[in-house]
Structure formats: structure tokens, C-alpha cells
Amino acid sequence: MADVTTASPAKLGTGRRERVRAEGASGTYRTFPVRLPAMLTALAGGFIMLGSLGAAVRATAIVETNDDPHQVGAWLGYRQGMGWVLFVLGVALVAASLAWIGRRRTLKIAALALATVTTALIATRLIAFDDRARTWAAVARRTPRYVGFHAGFGWGAWLLLAGAILAGFGLLVGVLREIDLRKGIEG
Numbered sequence: 001m002a003d004v005t006t007a008s009p010a011k012l013g014t015g016r017r018e019r020v021r022a023e024g025a026s027g028t029y030r031t032f033p034v035r036l037p038a039m040l041t042a043l044a045g046g047f048i049m050l051g052s053l054g055a056a057v058r059a060t061a062i063v064e065t066n067d068d069p070h071q072v073g074a075w076l077g078y079r080q081g082m083g084w085v086l087f088v089l090g091v092a093l094v095a096a097s098l099a100w101i102g103r104r105r106t107l108k109i110a111a112l113a114l115a116t117v118t119t120a121l122i123a124t125r126l127i128a129f130d131d132r133a134r135t136w137a138a139v140a141r142r143t144p145r146y147v148g149f150h151a152g153f154g155w156g157a158w159l160l161l162a163g164a165i166l167a168g169f170g171l172l173v174g175v176l177r178e179i180d181l182r183k184g185i186e187g
Helices: 035-054 081-100 105-141 155-183
Strands: 003-006 018-021 056-062 070-076 148-153
Touching: 035 081, 035 105, 035 155, 056 105, 056 155, 070 105, 081 105, 081 155, 105 148, 105 155
Parallel strands: none
Antiparallel strands: 003 018, 056 070, 056 148
């Protein structure tokens, strides 16, 4: 059990502060809950499934001063093979998230590898979106009557990014939990 003590304001000079001391060598530390890495990984897979098909970069340009912006390019996730590959990896990540609850080490290593590969592919996908927007901007600047240009990511790209971050947290929590369990710390 942890002991909470309160220092007096006169000793601290900044009001009330609490300190928590852990008990003895056996300690009160517990590892992460068994469902946390599974929940994080499943949520990441869901975000990746949605984001992979909804990811897009759209570009608009203004050619003449009194002209309205018009779309000059769109790169959509559901129209490309990589979007569908990421969708399948998101589905597989949701299924593999159950491996964190089980006891089999090979399934956990497979889930770890799948999340790592998926996160790396998401990073390359977002970099490809940025490169495409940069290319469109360079072409727009070379037009003789260039006035303005804008390229922006769609909501799917942000979901992909959130999915990659959640997959990373799922990996981190799962690996730390396994290390704690190997050391004999209970969950």
C-alpha cells in the first residue's frame, strides 16, 4: 500500500503538495492491464481501416486574380492499391489485437510485426501524399498567371496518423507488459 503524506505549507513555501511512497521490495507496482494493448491495437486498426480509404490530398489553385479557386488535383485513398492494402492491414491488426490477451508468444510476435509494418507503411503513405502535394505546388508556380495554390490532407490522412500513433502505443504497452510479466510482476 502506498503512503500519502502532506507537507506543511511553511516547509514548502508553495502551498500543499502530496508525496507518494511505495512500500518495500515487493512493492505495489502492477503492470498494464491485459486488455490495454489489445484495445489500443484494435482501435488503431479501426482508425487505419477508415483512414486508408478516406485518405486524400486535394489541391486547388487560383489562376487569375478575380477567379474562384478550382481543383487541380486529387489523390484519393480508395482509388489506389496502397489504400486497399492498408485497409486489409487494418482489418488484420484488429484481428491480431486479440493475440495480446492470449498466452502464445508467436501470436504476440506476429501482432508486434504486423503493427510495426503497418506503421511503417502509413509513414511512407503520408510522405507520398506530401510529395504529391509538393509536385502539384511546383507545377502551379510555373504557370504564367500563378496567383495562389493550396493543397491539404483530408480527414483520412489524419485518421491514418492517429492509427499509427495508437498502434505505436499498443506496441509499447504490450512489450512493456510482457517484460513485466517475465520479471514476475503481476497484472
